[in-house]
Amino acid sequence: MNLTLKIWRQKNANDKGKMVDYKINDVSPDMSFLEMLDVLNSGLILKGEEPVAFDHDCREGICGSCSLYINGEAHGPDRGVTTCQLHMRKFKDGDTIYIEPFRATAFPVIKDLIVDRSAFDRIQNAGGFISVNTSGNTIDANTIPINKHDADDAFSAATCIGCGACVASCKNSSAMLFVGAKVSQYALLPQGRVEAVDRVKNMVAQMDLEGFGNCTNTGACEVECPKGISLENIARMNREYLFANIKD
């Protein structure tokens, strides 16, 4: 396949940035999207130009590093995948592909297509944990029986990879799907109930502080989430938050 790429280039956080056109030929449909960028980059390096910077690591859809806004969609046109799992067979010969960084005030650009998602870490630091000593001197695991249904729902919420596609897809750059998933995981487990009130208040407060917007129930986050994290988690977070504030 021969393609035209329109890629956002931005030297650093202070640079203004602009779209730049690139031609790439002989793209195999078996390549992943990131492998296609690897090929582009090795060509650029050989020409003495700087390669396009993008985040990536595991390349098997689980680390959450890779991002990219492709043709106006987080992680591109396919559903239920990260960019590293997107294959070129989803595109056609002669296509023009727009590649941009995730856009959100809370995710400032570091370089080219790389954004700073450490706001997610700070939300986690504010309460995304259960306060248990790491000594191992806790009760036997099977003395905390958990209904299979709840365990499965907690697991589903916990599969969030923190990629930020929800934020990038939201017209308000809301982080509520991410935070809702975290709040839900612990809210559904007996171990997490003890601190539930403080957790949801602290995490939501930090989320607001970071400059993420509010949820407007558009649902784009759920559609674009590579792990299929459900909107139910936002509803659960809202219930938890309301309950926490009533309790005060």
Add this chain to the structure above:
Amino acid sequence: MALDSKIPEGPLADKWTNHKNKINLVNPANKRNIDVIVVGTGLAGGSAAATLAELGYNVKAFCFQDSPRRAHSIAAQGGINAAKNYQGDGDSTYRLFYDTVKGGDYRSREANVYRLAEVSTNIIDQCVAQGVPFAREYGGLLDNRSFGGVLVSRTFYAAGQTGQQLLLGAYSAMNRQIGRGKIKMYNRHEMLDVVIVDGKARGIIARDLVSGKIERHSAHAVVLGTGGYGNVFYLSTNAMGSNVTAAWKAHKRGAFFANPCYTQIHPTCIPVSGDHQSKLTLMSESLRNDGRIWVPKKLEDAEAIRAGKLKPTKIAEEDRDYYLERRYPAFGNLVPRDVASRAAKERCDAGYGVNATGEAVYLDFADAFMRYGREQALVKGLDVNDDVLVKKLGQEVVRTKYGNLFQMYEKIVDENPYETPMMIYPAVHYTMGGVWVDYNLMTTIPGCYAIGEANFSDHGANRLGASALMQGLADGYFVLPYTIGDYLADDIRTGPIPTDTKEFDEAEKSVRDNINHLINNKGKHPVDYFHKRLGKIMWNKCGMSRNAEDLKSAIDEIAELRAEFWKDVMIPGSADEYNEELAKAGRVADFLELGELFAKDALQREESAGGHFREEYQTPEGEAKRRKEFQYVSAWEYKGEPKDAVLHKEELVYENIEVKERSYK
């Protein structure tokens, strides 16, 4: 320098308890005056950082990713072992210990492995308390499954994403400590040297990957939890950024490097599709619980399949060779990874491979669909003789067990594995070699520790499934936090370590010189060009099977390639900005040294053990042949060029296990 493993006296089962009772402790008030650097924040580094902070030490944690949550431990799929014996199927600490030592081909250290088995049960308790959502049975209790190389169900899991859940558990424990200010987190930072003061590890030189700034960080001890070096092969199941740099720099500063040639080849990976490939994707070994592995019995069938003229589903049952079930009836498709990998390669080398390149075998779920489907039909009172219905019901069961893996396979290969058997081939996965450590997990540099995959001690020549996560968390949560206190007890009066000393000056200068050389080189080829060439030498000559002649030529070729790299590598951009090519160049430079030591280690080990199959040493049936005289750890001391490294041997003594020929028949 003589190697002292510091294994405690006394009976095996009491060693750890006795050791803990005698170990020096640091008073909680004094812990506040002690700094510890933890490099790497995966299962081992993350759990260690959290626990050390919990104990009261000041922790500085470093990772090259943008967040600890992205460490490659996150990609582990299948599960974590623990000798809980919840299933009542005969499991015990001893049996987990026994399976691990046997699975490791009797090349791991007995005392360390026993301790690992002993603390394994605490890990599950800890993780459940942290809110790790393990799979549950309908009664609300934890579920278990079985893994290759064992006869009990002791593997705890969270669908096919166990590593993710355990890592996020450790990350949540870190978050709590970061929030409390007890861990200072340095994301997007890479360690480039260890600083030694008066013979002790007292700090590191790190590079901020965003600004390119070189930084000095001091501490009373340095812990490396930096994972393995499988990316020396270029193609592996490791994350793209996984590297050996931190461990290798420690090696160059005096830490012995043990068993570098011990690498695990994982049997169930998605086969290579072409030259553009950047990495290989593993599918959980748990698939072997239900999938049957086969190739055609007849060469002409294999040829027709490769040519695209025949579909695997059209091959009659009697024309299929279920070679693992044939060769190893007792364990069948659940033989250990090295055995399964080698058997696949043997069949493909003999011409029975089933993809275009002839490097793939089938992993077939057709029987499992029918088996589960009949059970479901019976439970639901439906017609068990309706094959279409039964298959559909069975597929649903398989979907709940392995759905995410099937989906992943389909995305990559573009074939539906519910309708046609999966294709798999072995790929480089985990490295059992690593920095040599004593029983306290301390390297040969005082004050420098190595934990998890970065050290060598627990897995021997081969790692059984679901044991890597166990070791990472055992080291980080429950072993290092005790043993490091023994060392730090002498440092309560030391006070903060200054960074404006000649040792830091010297280490920083060597880091800067290295970077300046690379960035100003203006050669002809990008970094990947050298990395791919190194990978080809490693796979062809130091891969699944090796012989003396190939290994000798590999040593020369790698040395030549390294010289070429330093002369000809081309790196765009500058050193004081985000520059991925520069970071990559530094890592590949280290792989080019490690690769040579890897080949040298493989050459001197004249035996077959685990994934290390020396062609000259095999039984008449083609099985690995161990030799008693090689029952030792090879620990290499750095002396300049890798070819000049000096070998030290730690004899492995088995007092509690009879060393036998490994058999899975």
